[in-house]
Amino acid sequence: MADWRDDLPDVRGKLLLDQPLAPYTWFRVGGPADALFLPKDEDDLADFLRVLPAEVPVHFMGVASNSIIRDGGIEGVTIRLMGGYWGSVEPAGSHSLFARAGALDLAVAKASAKHGISGLTFFSGIPGSIGGAVRTNAGCYGRELKDVANQIEGITRSGEKVRFEAEIAQYGDPKIEFSYRHTNFPDDVIVTGILLTGSGDGDPEALQAEIEEHQARRAETQPIKDKTGGSTFANPDPPGTPDQRSSWKLIDAAGCRGLKVGGAQVSEKHCNFLINTDDATAADIEALGELVRARVLDVTGVDLRWEIRRIGRIQAKA
Numbered sequence: 001m002a003d004w005r006d007d008l009p010d011v012r013g014k015l016l017l018d019q020p021l022a023p024y025t026w027f028r029v030g031g032p033a034d035a036l037f038l039p040k041d042e043d044d045l046a047d048f049l050r051v052l053p054a055e056v057p058v059h060f061m062g063v064a065s066n067s068i069i070r071d072g073g074i075e076g077v078t079i080r081l082m083g084g085y086w087g088s089v090e091p092a093g094s095h096s097l098f099a100r101a102g103a104l105d106l107a108v109a110k111a112s113a114k115h116g117i118s119g120l121t122f123f124s125g126i127p128g129s130i131g132g133a134v135r136t137n138a139g140c141y142g143r144e145l146k147d148v149a150n151q152i153e154g155i156t157r158s159g160e161k162v163r164f165e166a167e168i169a170q171y172g173d174p175k176i177e178f179s180y181r182h183t184n185f186p187d188d189v190i191v192t193g194i195l196l197t198g199s200g201d202g203d204p205e206a207l208q209a210e211i212e213e214h215q216a217r218r219a220e221t222q223p224i225k226d227k228t229g230g231s232t233f234a235n236p237d238p239p240g241t242p243d244q245r246s247s248w249k250l251i252d253a254a255g256c257r258g259l260k261v262g263g264a265q266v267s268e269k270h271c272n273f274l275i276n277t278d279d280a281t282a283a284d285i286e287a288l289g290e291l292v293r294a295r296v297l298d299v300t301g302v303d304l305r306w307e308i309r310r311i312g313r314i315q316a317k318a
């Protein structure tokens, strides 16, 4: 049978076949992409998507700080908007920055300090890309992406450029809704850029100090030097719920701190984090997560929901 990859369109960026993805992920696990596309710019991406046969599956990834890529790899085309062009963050009018999708959240925070824009330093606590932040409504320290997202630009699976306007910044908008670590942002739209608006003028030195404080707090409480994927399970109750139940407390109560499956372990430092202690497979990490879920359900009656996205083919056992 003909391989769909024999007829891939010409591109100006890079198109790599059977490309290992593990090095691009925080967990450092996972199999190859059938095809990995690193577009040069928006037109390269749109032109490619316009002619890519509709039946070829397309997936988007940032820096995979919220994803487990399974050991069998990802079917179809995986698109990643990282690197120089995609990492830019520039001032864009009153108290605003325009970030291309591959900009790291930390780069957004640092740019906000440099340009004296307050209200955006919370991004320094999130180790992902700003494109991934849209999909996950990333947030910390009481702020979320939806509080500062003013305009989102993207490209649909069929190669059409689209833009979502300011009303996205509210929960409950009829078109795009954001809730705790979740959004109904269309699955078939890859975010290419975002206009972020802070809350006003800020002193660059004070903002830089805020960033350093956020980072120090992180290092103290989370295993940020380990191969991890962030919070594994969403808290069962949204922020602001009285007596909010947190996943880590439930996991601790179920006796899972330090629990291991193969090379995967529940972090001793923060038990809602799973870590690859060096030789884990994606299957180890996922099985550990499922074991934790089962134990938490058994002991506390709470059915935890994965916050980490799991994607790709399960590898058949040899």
Ligand SMILES: Cc1cc2nc3c(=O)[nH]c(=O)nc-3n(C[C@H](O)[C@H](O)[C@H](O)COP(=O)(O)OP(=O)(O)OC[C@H]3O[C@@H](n4cnc5c(N)ncnc54)[C@H](O)[C@@H]3O)c2cc1C
Residues within 6 Å of the ligand: 026, 059, 060, 061, 062, 063, 064, 065, 066, 067, 081, 101, 125, 126, 127, 128, 129, 130, 131, 132, 133, 134, 135, 136, 137, 138, 139, 140, 181, 189, 190, 191, 192, 222, 223, 224, 228, 229, 230, 231, 309
């Ligand atoms: C140590 C650690 C601490 C963390 N702390 C926090 C925290 O405090 N708050 C928080 O919210 N998160 C946290 N996370 C999780 C993670 O950093 C965020 O969810 C982040 O927004 C994911 O971005 P990413 O680029 O890694 O996305 P990925 O993991 O690569 O992808 C996540 C999702 O976004 C989609 N996606 C990626 N790029 C695009 C794009 N350009 N267009 C459309 N969809 C796209 C993917 O398809 C996928 O569905 C933490 C993670 C780690 C490892």
